[in-house]
Amino acid sequence: MDKILVGLKRVVDYNVRVRVKTDGSGVETDGVKMSINPFDEIALEEALRIKERGAATEVIVVSIGSAESQQQLRTGLAMGADRAILIQTDDSIDALSRARALLEIANREDPGLIILGKQAIDDDNNQTGQMLAALWGRPQATSASKVELDGTHARVTREVDIGLEIIDVDLPAVLTVDLRMNEPRYVKLPDIMKAKKKPLEEVPLADIGIDPSPSLKETLFEPPAERQKGVMVDDAQGLLAALKDKGLV
Amino acid sequence: MSKVLLIAEHDGSTLNASTAKVVACARQIDGAEIDVVVLAESAASVAAEAAALESVKRVLTVENAANKTAIAAVLAPQIVALADGYSHIFGPSTTFGKDLMPRVAALLGVNQISDVMSVEGTHVFKRPIYAGNAVVTVEAPADSILVATVRTASYQAVDGGNSAVVESVDVNVELPTHTRFIELQAGSSDRPDLQTAAKVVSGGRALASAENFDLILTLADKLGAAVGASRAAVDAGYVPNEMQVGQTGKIIAPDLYIAIGISGAIQHVTGIKDAGTIVAINKDEEAPIFEVADIGLVADLFKVVPELIDAL
Known part of the structure; x- marks a missing residue:
C-alpha cells in the first residue's frame, strides 16, 4: 500500500496525576506536561514498522487541535513519520467531529490503513476509530495487539474480554491499537533536528466544513469519591482474622 | 417517555452477565420502557434469558447467519435499522460494546456517552475520565437519539423471574462482507469469571x-x-x-x-x-x-x- 495515516492526540502526560479545578469547570492543564497519547504512539510505531518492512511507502501523522499540537506532530516526525497534518482548531471538539475531520483527510489521502490508539487517556472515550470506520464505510479492527498484512487484506489479533479474537479485514481499514502491540522507539537527537525540515501542513478545521460545537455538554467536573482509610495488619493471621470479621472467608 | 433499546451481549447460546447490569442502569432513566435486542444466528436461548430479566418489556430477535459472531460492522447497520422510535440505545462497556456502540452512534450521526456510571436525568449522566481521576457530568441533546455504553462495575445485575414478550423482527439492510471472523483463542478455565466473580x-x-x-x-x-x-x-x-x-x-x-x-x-x-x-x-x-x-x-x-x- 502507499500510505498509512496515523492519528496523534496531544494529551496530559501519562505520569501526571490529574486534578480537577476547584470550580468544577475542567481539569488543571496549566503548566502540565503534555505528550502524545501513549496508544497513538504505539499506533505510529506499528505504522513505521510496516513501512520499514516495505509494506507501505509513506506514513502521515495527523492531529486535531490547537497550534500546540505541532509539538506532538514534530515528535511523530522525529520518530520517523514522513509528513504531518494539523487540523487546527482552538475549540474543544467531540469524537464524532474528530472522526468527520479524519474522514476528510482519508478521502484526500486515500490511505490503505488508518491506525489510531484505541482510546485517548484524557477522555477515555474509545470511540474515534470506530466512528471513522463507520463514516468511511470500511472495516474496523479495534484493540489490536497484532496485525499481519497480506496484500489486499489484514489479519488482526484483537484483545477481547475472554481472550484473543482473530479477524480478517479487507483493506483499506481502520485499526485501533492496544498496549501490547509493540514498544515505541525512543526519539534520537539527530532525528529531532531532521524532523524540523519535514513538511507540516496546517488545515483550519473550518476549511474542511466541520462545525466543532460539541453536541455533548460537559457541565461539571468532580474529583472521584475517595475510599475510606483502611487498617493495617501485621501478618497472615491478622489478615485472615480481619477477613473473617467481615464475613469474607 | 424514554424508550431504551439495549443490545444484548452473548456468545451465541448464553446471555453475558453484562446485559443485566445495563438493564439496571437503563431502568434508572425516568419512565424508561426497555427493549432488549438479540442479534444472533439463532436467538432462542439467549432471548429466553433476556426475557427473564426484571424491567425488560420486550425482547426483539434478529436472526441471521451473518450474526453468528459479533462483528461490529455487521451488527451496527441492523441496530440502526431498529433505532426508529427509541430515545436511547445502550450497550455494555465491555470489549463487545466498546467495539460496536460508537459505530452505531456514528451511523446515526450522534456522539456517544462512554462508560455511564450514574444516571442524573433522562439525558444527563456521569462518567469517569482521566483513568478515573475525574468524574464529568455530561448532558446530551434531548432532541436526538442518545447512544451510550454502561460501566457495568457501577451496577448490580437486575433479578430474573420476568417473562417479557419475545418478538422476531426482520431487518432489511445490506450487510458488509469486508470483515470476517477467524477464531477466538479463549483461555479455558474452571475458575470463576473475572468480570462477575464475588x-x-x-x-x-x-x-x-x-x-x-x-x-x-x-x-x-x-x-x-x-x-x-x-x-x-x-x-x-x-x-x-x-x-x-x-x-x-x-x-x-x-x-x-x-x-x-x-x-x-x-x-x-x-x-x-x-x-x-x-x-x-x-x-x-x-x-x-x-x-x-x-x-x-x-x-x-x-x-x-x-x-x-x-x-x-
Missing part, C-alpha cells in the same frame, strides 16, 4: 515469573476466587491479556479484591475502585495500593501467601 485475587510484577504466579492461582482456588493481574504482570508474560484488571483491562467490582505484589498505579486502581473490600499485600509500605486498601499488609508475598494457603 472474589478476585490478583498478582503483579513482584511475582517475578509465570511459575511463581501459581501461588496466586492456588490462593484463588482456596478462596473460590477468580484470578486477575496487573498490566505489568501481563506485559511480562506471566499471564494472558484477558486477566488484566485496570483502565485498559477489566473494570471489576467484586465483594473482595486481594492485590498481591501490585504497586497500585492509578490505571490499575481505576479498575477496582468499586470493590467491596480491597486487600493489599506488598513489601513496599510506600506502595500507592495502600492508599485505597481497606486492609493492608506490608510483607513479603513469598512468605505470606503460602501461610495464607496453609491456613485456609
Whole structure:
C-alpha cells in the first residue's frame, strides 16, 4: 500500500496525576506536561514498522487541535513519520467531529490503513476509530495487539474480554491499537533536528466544513469519591482474622 | 417517555452477565420502557434469558447467519435499522460494546456517552475520565437519539423471574462482507469469571515469573476466587491479556479484591475502585495500593501467601 495515516492526540502526560479545578469547570492543564497519547504512539510505531518492512511507502501523522499540537506532530516526525497534518482548531471538539475531520483527510489521502490508539487517556472515550470506520464505510479492527498484512487484506489479533479474537479485514481499514502491540522507539537527537525540515501542513478545521460545537455538554467536573482509610495488619493471621470479621472467608 | 433499546451481549447460546447490569442502569432513566435486542444466528436461548430479566418489556430477535459472531460492522447497520422510535440505545462497556456502540452512534450521526456510571436525568449522566481521576457530568441533546455504553462495575445485575414478550423482527439492510471472523483463542478455565466473580485475587510484577504466579492461582482456588493481574504482570508474560484488571483491562467490582505484589498505579486502581473490600499485600509500605486498601499488609508475598494457603 502507499500510505498509512496515523492519528496523534496531544494529551496530559501519562505520569501526571490529574486534578480537577476547584470550580468544577475542567481539569488543571496549566503548566502540565503534555505528550502524545501513549496508544497513538504505539499506533505510529506499528505504522513505521510496516513501512520499514516495505509494506507501505509513506506514513502521515495527523492531529486535531490547537497550534500546540505541532509539538506532538514534530515528535511523530522525529520518530520517523514522513509528513504531518494539523487540523487546527482552538475549540474543544467531540469524537464524532474528530472522526468527520479524519474522514476528510482519508478521502484526500486515500490511505490503505488508518491506525489510531484505541482510546485517548484524557477522555477515555474509545470511540474515534470506530466512528471513522463507520463514516468511511470500511472495516474496523479495534484493540489490536497484532496485525499481519497480506496484500489486499489484514489479519488482526484483537484483545477481547475472554481472550484473543482473530479477524480478517479487507483493506483499506481502520485499526485501533492496544498496549501490547509493540514498544515505541525512543526519539534520537539527530532525528529531532531532521524532523524540523519535514513538511507540516496546517488545515483550519473550518476549511474542511466541520462545525466543532460539541453536541455533548460537559457541565461539571468532580474529583472521584475517595475510599475510606483502611487498617493495617501485621501478618497472615491478622489478615485472615480481619477477613473473617467481615464475613469474607 | 424514554424508550431504551439495549443490545444484548452473548456468545451465541448464553446471555453475558453484562446485559443485566445495563438493564439496571437503563431502568434508572425516568419512565424508561426497555427493549432488549438479540442479534444472533439463532436467538432462542439467549432471548429466553433476556426475557427473564426484571424491567425488560420486550425482547426483539434478529436472526441471521451473518450474526453468528459479533462483528461490529455487521451488527451496527441492523441496530440502526431498529433505532426508529427509541430515545436511547445502550450497550455494555465491555470489549463487545466498546467495539460496536460508537459505530452505531456514528451511523446515526450522534456522539456517544462512554462508560455511564450514574444516571442524573433522562439525558444527563456521569462518567469517569482521566483513568478515573475525574468524574464529568455530561448532558446530551434531548432532541436526538442518545447512544451510550454502561460501566457495568457501577451496577448490580437486575433479578430474573420476568417473562417479557419475545418478538422476531426482520431487518432489511445490506450487510458488509469486508470483515470476517477467524477464531477466538479463549483461555479455558474452571475458575470463576473475572468480570462477575464475588472474589478476585490478583498478582503483579513482584511475582517475578509465570511459575511463581501459581501461588496466586492456588490462593484463588482456596478462596473460590477468580484470578486477575496487573498490566505489568501481563506485559511480562506471566499471564494472558484477558486477566488484566485496570483502565485498559477489566473494570471489576467484586465483594473482595486481594492485590498481591501490585504497586497500585492509578490505571490499575481505576479498575477496582468499586470493590467491596480491597486487600493489599506488598513489601513496599510506600506502595500507592495502600492508599485505597481497606486492609493492608506490608510483607513479603513469598512468605505470606503460602501461610495464607496453609491456613485456609
